[in-house]
Amino acid sequence: MMDESPSPLLFSSGTRDLTTPHSRPEDQAEEFFSLRPSSLREYIGQSETVETLEIAIAAAKKRGEPLEHVLLHGPPGLGKTTLAHIIAHEMGGRLTLTSGPALEKAGDLVGILTHLSEGDILFIDEIHRLPRMVEEFLYSAMEDFAIDFVFDKGVHARSHRFRLNRFVLVGATTRVGLLSAPLRDRFGLFRSLDFYEETDLVRIAARSADLLEIRLHPEGAQVLARRSRGTPRIVNRLLKRVRDYAQVRGDGHIYGKTVHEALALEGIDALGLTPLDRRYLRTIAEFYGGGPVGIEAIAATLQEESDTLVDVVEPYLLKTGLVVRTSAGRRLGAQAFSHLGSGLREVEGRK
Template sequence: MSETEHHDAAAEQAAPRELVNTAPAAEEKTMEAALRPKALEDFVGQSTVRGQLSLVLQSSAMRGAAADHVLLSGPPGLGKTTLAMIIAAEMGAALRITSGPAIQHAGDLAAILSSLTDGEVLFIDEIHRMSRPAEEMLYMAMEDFRVDIIVGKGAGATSIPLELPSFTLVGATTRAGLLPGPLRDRFGFTAHLEFYSVDELHQVLRRSASMLNISVTEDGFAEIASRSRGTPRISNRLLRRVRDWALVHGIDQVDQQAASEALNTYEVDSLGLDRLDRAVLDALCTKFRGGPVGLSTLAILVGEETETVESVAEPFLVREGLLARTPRGRIATDAAWEHLGLEAPKPTTTDEGPAAPKLWDE
């Protein structure tokens, strides 16, 4: 087989895997965009943030000036991008969207800033992942609405000041602690988004169901909300999967039993744990008697990268009190044993008293 034929065959073998990659399908993106609220009064939850943000926007409208720069922080899926879109809509301004990883050079940021129009809203998602030179350029742009463009190199380099139109920067981050202090201090309004309660998710689902033309009972909404991990994005995704299940099974109205059966089909249990979450807990409890276990050992056992276990599974398990992180490793709590329906092992004792737990290190 020639090199070209070998390359084509490899491409054909790889093609089916592209169908199941983690990037959302076009239909999913369109549906998610349609479910986003367009006005601040339609935004469910985050009552404190909504009240504060409403004052900022009303004040800017009364002053006839662009609103102060806004920093939104919090876990993924809580509405940071939606709030950025609402800010632009409430201001009646255009919205420019980019992300921190896309701005790796100061020149990239200068090109974006120089093309802004007066009053425009610039949204930078994952702003903590910008390069350091771009961050330093952003300091002056946010404060003085100007940037200095360096032309040439060495002794012949000159600085050309570029005046910028008045704009509002909205930054979103899932890791506010990684933002340098000088950048964080230049935001006039900062807000941290909290996880949603079941009642708030109930309201989100009710609104989404009306837009998707799905008939769901109150206990059906409650069942989906209780498995949504306090995150509107997840609740909307689960609602669409329940819709698919009900459509295939010919069910006109989704009640608690139908919602439960549908979500069980997608391996989302009563607490919202998915396959990876349960695999981590099961490995801790059945293979290592509840731990302590090193992270890399745990990741190998569940067949995932350490970063995946640490950033995807652990935060929710810790928040639900099912897993604890200790200096010696990860341990399963009593709630984890109870959720899995297993009996926790009794601590071993010696003549000198209780024995220290065995450390399952990497």
């Protein structure tokens, strides 16, 4: 997937590994990496984002310059990390991966930045969770490709500017509203990833099945796509679970019936909702009369973190209209009442 240059070192503070080195799919034993597309041509869905990146990458290569910094935002599992791998591959640069929570101190970030070579790509996942002091170091690094050090204090204070190699920062976030304006404005490319259409998920499932050497029939791919919450990561995960079921309980082929039976055991219903999703909906319906109710009250009742509900559970429920967010709180949509009343019987009967 990447170029032939050696892998970067692991930068650490104490015993913490702050980065993950890039690697090529052929060097990986895990299927997770082999399922990633390695180029924009192979990437399925998100057509506007792909076209924007194709133009920007082609223009940057024509000028012989690094790509502008890229910010990708959207719900988990839609391909933000995959696009970072693809950008590195297309630009011929080395990819270094880290995350906002891992960069606890400014020194953690400085250690990574000073080891980047010309044209390297730095991917920061959950960039909205960067500590304020670390974020401020990024400003000059992104804009001027330099970082300023201050030695001593008071009247003896001295400032030194350290020049960095020109690199590309790819930031990913599920909550773009939590990014500060100064950081957000320093990104040249700003793209939002949305949930996938069912037709694209069918193509993704078919491609993954070919790579995994699974016999996936068209009706099986359609059922998988329908229950994958518009998310490629989920369709690939469910495909592997259905593969196990087909190999143990069937003939190894994945039909529509096979998917229905396997996902019923997993607790995935006809709309792709998980047990946590249904508990969320039932909590609003049974404890709060359908809403409106605040997210903190729902989290307390479910004994779950509110961030988990906001980042993982709510995006798809809001997208499909099962939940409506108002100024007074969350309330159930009409479809949610119908689904709670009749749509869960198949799954509940199997458990």
